[in-house]
Amino acid sequence: MNWRKPDGRQQPPAIGAVIFDMDGTLTRPYLDFDLIRAEIGLPNEPRTPVLEALTNMTAVQRARAENILDQYETEAALASELQDGACEVLSTLRRASIPLGLLTCNSRRCVEIVLDRHGLRFDCIYAREDGPIKPSPVPIQVICRQFGASPTASWMVGDYLFDVQAGRQAGATTVLMVGDAPMPAYADQAHHVVRRLHELLTLLAINSSGSS
Numbered sequence: 001m002n003w004r005k006p007d008g009r010q011q012p013p014a015i016g017a018v019i020f021d022m023d024g025t026l027t028r029p030y031l032d033f034d035l036i037r038a039e040i041g042l043p044n045e046p047r048t049p050v051l052e053a054l055t056n057m058t059a060v061q062r063a064r065a066e067n068i069l070d071q072y073e074t075e076a077a078l079a080s081e082l083q084d085g086a087c088e089v090l091s092t093l094r095r096a097s098i099p100l101g102l103l104t105c106n107s108r109r110c111v112e113i114v115l116d117r118h119g120l121r122f123d124c125i126y127a128r129e130d131g132p133i134k135p136s137p138v139p140i141q142v143i144c145r146q147f148g149a150s151p152t153a154s155w156m157v158g159d160y161l162f163d164v165q166a167g168r169q170a171g172a173t174t175v176l177m178v179g180d181a182p183m184p185a186y187a188d189q190a191h192h193v194v195r196r197l198h199e200l201l202t203l204l205a206i207n208s209s210g211s212s
Helices: 033-040 050-054 059-078 086-095 108-118 138-147 161-170 185-189 199-203
Strands: 017-020 100-103 124-126 154-158 173-177 192-194
Touching: 017 138, 033 050, 033 059, 050 059, 059 108, 086 100, 086 199, 100 138, 124 138, 138 154, 138 161, 154 161, 161 173, 161 185, 173 185, 192 199
Parallel strands: 017 100, 017 154, 100 124, 154 173, 173 192
Antiparallel strands: none
16 A cells, blocks of 8 residues: 655645545446356356455465456556546545545556556555455545544545445545446435535535545
8 A cells, every 4th residue: 555645735635535446437337247257267146346256265266366457447547547537536536635545456466557547646556465345344444544643534436336425434525426327226225425526615615626
């Protein structure tokens, strides 16, 4: 996990931190999990999450599955495209001296590919090698601890149920980004639901200059 103190931050802001998911939140959806599951050989019912399923495999099965997953994730990282407004939102939050966290179930190597490809930087990055993964609240707690921020003063922004559950369990304010997709059944579990990233700035009461 990487930590860097935000430049010029003299005192903790009112917003403890804003933590983003990566795939489907900052970047456009790319991974076809049905295809990944099929190639690994996972059944659709019960639909156990891929990373959870890995923990129940033999060493040989797991090595094969991890190799398949890595191939798909690498392809997605190399072809990644940012969501509309992603750079603007991140830049605005940085101008407001708000600590920025990235919480993803991707591998650190693929995270670095995406960040390098788009010139993005975060003050703290938590990838799947760093410990428990979403929907555990631990990653959010760890990130907030690095910032010296309270999870209850922080925000978790993601596009999936696990983002919402992790945020809720940590005590953070949760924002579910749904884009143009139909409203999911679990949307009411999030504190806020948005269609576009730039709507986050309105929720945070921050204007484009970075002031509140």
